[in-house]
Amino acid sequence: MARILSGIKPTGKLTLGNYIGALKHFKDFQDSGDVYIFIADLHALTLPIDPEVLRINSRDLAAFYLASGLDPQKATIFTQSSVPEHAELNAILQNYLYMGELSRMTQFKEKSMHMKENAIGLGLFAYPVLMAADIVLYDADIVPVGEDQIQHVEITRDLVHRINSRYGEGTLVLPNYKINKVGARIMSLSDPNVKMSKSDPKGDIFLLDEMPVIRKKIMSAVTDMGNEVKYDKENKPGISNLLTIYASLREISIEEAEKQFVGYRYGDFKKVVADTVIGELEPFQNRYREIIASGEYLDRSEEHTSELQSHHDLV
Ligand code: AMP
Ligand code: TRP
Numbered sequence: 156m157a158r159i160l161s162g163i164k165p166t167g168k169l170t171l172g173n174y175i176g177a178l179k180h181f182k183d184f185q186d187s188g189d190v191y192i193f194i195a196d197l198h199a200l201t202l203p204i205d206p207e208v209l210r211i212n213s214r215d216l217a218a219f220y221l222a223s224g225l226d227p228q229k230a231t232i233f234t235q236s237s238v239p240e241h242a243e244l245n246a247i248l249q250n251y252l253y254m255g256e257l258s259r260m261t262q263f264k265e266k267s268m269h270m271k272e273n274a275i276g277l278g279l280f281a282y283p284v285l286m287a288a289d290i291v292l293y294d295a296d297i298v299p300v301g302e303d304q305i306q307h308v309e310i311t312r313d314l315v316h317r318i319n320s321r322y323g324e325g326t327l328v329l330p331n332y333k334i335n336k337v338g339a340r341i342m343s344l345s346d347p348n349v350k351m352s353k354s355d356p357k358g359d360i361f362l363l364d365e366m367p368v369i370r371k372k373i374m375s376a377v378t379d380m381g382n383e384v385k386y387d388k389e390n391k392p393g394i395s396n397l398l399t400i401y402a403s404l405r406e407i408s409i410e411e412a413e414k415q416f417v418g419y420r421y422g423d424f425k426k427v428v429a430d431t432v433i434g435e436l437e438p439f440q441n442r443y444r445e446i447i448a449s450g451e452y453l454d455r456s457e458e459h460t461s462e463l464q465s466h467h468d469l470v
Contacts, residue, residue, distance in 0.1 A: 158328075159184040160295035162195040162235065165212035166204060167353030169219060171360040171432065172341035174439075175403045176301030180335060182224035184299070190230035191293050192220055197235050197242065198286070201279040202266065217453050219362065222442040227452055235289065244288035245281075251314055252284050261306055287311040294328040302339040303350065308332035338403030344376040347392035363440060366433050373397070373429040374422075384416035384424045394421070397428045404435050 161181060163173060184190050194216050199209055213234065220232050235241050257263065257280055267275045278285075286307045290298055291314075298308050308330060315327045341351045343358030351359055360369055378393040386409045388395045402412040416424050446453070 157184075157188045157296045158191070158294055159188045159297045159299065160191040160193075160290060160293045160330075161299050162193040162198070162289060163216060164195045164199045165209060165216045166199045166202070167212070168359075168361040168363065169216070170341075170351050170353055170362065171400065171436075172301065172351035173353075174223075174362055174436075175338040175341050175400065176335065177299065178219060178223050179403075180299055181220070181230070182226070184297070185226060185229040188297070190225075191295070192225060192230055192232050193289070194220075194234045195289070198282065201276060201282055214453055215447075218443050218446040221446050221452060222439055232452075238292075240292055241285065241288055244292050245285045248288050248291075248314065249281060249284045251317055252281075252287065252310065256310060256313070257281065257283060260310070262303065283307045283310045287314050290330050291315065291327045295330045296328060297333050298330050299333040302334055305332050305334065335403065337409060338399055341400060342392065342396040344372055344393075344396070347377060347396045360432065360436075362436065363443070364436075366437060369432055369436065370429045373432060374425050376425065378421050382420065384413065384419050384421070386413055394424075397425065401428050401431055404431050 159181075161177065163169070163177060169178070181190065181192050194213050196209060196213055199212070217232065217234075221227070225232060260283055263280060263282065266279060287310065290308070290311050298304075298311075300308065309332075311330055315329045319326050319329075343349050343351045343355055344360070345355075345358030349355075349358075353359070360372055364372070376393055376397060378397075379391050381391060381394075384394055384398065385391060386395045386398050398409055398412050398416075402409050405412070416427075419427075
């Protein structure tokens with residue numbers, strides 16, 4: 156049985172990009188595979204974060220996992236910091252990834268670009284080492300992620316090859332990333348040339364946004380001067396992004412989505428996209444609220460996170 160592993164950082168409000176690129180698909184593996192999904196709270200420490208915010212986000216993320224349809228009877232859902240072996244293996248693996256290759260990681264370059272050198276934590280630089288530890292610790296075969304994490308799975312593969320050639324084939328299991336054909340990179344609604352990310356309130360749809368807010372954000376999404384609903388990433392990035400959002404939520408191909416909107420004006424097209432996103436997120440939010448209100452399943456992840464928090468308070 157294939158082993159599937161993925162995680163999300165509890166660093167900010169989750170976006171529709173996180174949902175379409177990663178979260179929504181985790182449950183797809185739980186009937187046929189051995190699924191491990193975790194709250195990447197150690198990775199959340201790679202940039203400054205308030206301990207209380209980390210605590211709330213971690214609990215929220217656990218509730219999001221459950222609301223997405225992950226079933227704790229079928230999948231193992233846990234907090235990264237509650238399994239000390241992640242950090243232990245990290246300490247070993249850091250000897251097998253090199254400064255040069257780590258400094259070429261796009262995520263590191265983007266995140267550190269605007270930071271002063273003496274404020275960039277070593278953990279941000281070594282982020283892929285911990286991620287490699289997460290993956291090989293569980294002998295994961297498949298790592299479902301959005302496009303921006305491919306590079307980190309690839310460096311994990313390099314590391315596995317390196318270790319296996321040194322200590323013998325089969326020492327570590329070689330993981331494969333799995334990205335979705337449609338929706339592996341959802342773009343900002345206010346600037347469709349940049350990725351939708353947790354730190355961009357204007358162009359983001361947050362998973363807990365109210366329905367009228369979601370509608371408004373989609374209706375005012377940046378498009379182009381044309382009038383044809385067609386996928387063309389170069390010349391129509393805004394329309395292409397909305398088509399991607401629609402197709403991924405409907406679970407159809409881009410071509411099928413295009414066919415449905417032949418002859419539509421942009422405004423009418425956006426209205427259907429807004430209805431679709433709301434149709435998905437409204438029941439999701441209801442499930443999330445029920446889970447938070449009942450507290451069931453959440454308390455264990457909270458205990459672990461408060462241990463981390465008290466550690467944080469000590470340092
Ligand atoms: P993070 O928020 O960085 O912990 O990301 C959690 C997961 O969401 C990762 O698998 C990312 O690749 C994925 N993800 C984040 N932003 C996007 C986006 N705009 N489009 C698609 N996937 C995304
Ligand atoms: N780095 C991932 C992200 O930002 C989160 C993550 C940490 C992860 N460890 C992982 C994803 C292991 C997959 C496998 O999205």
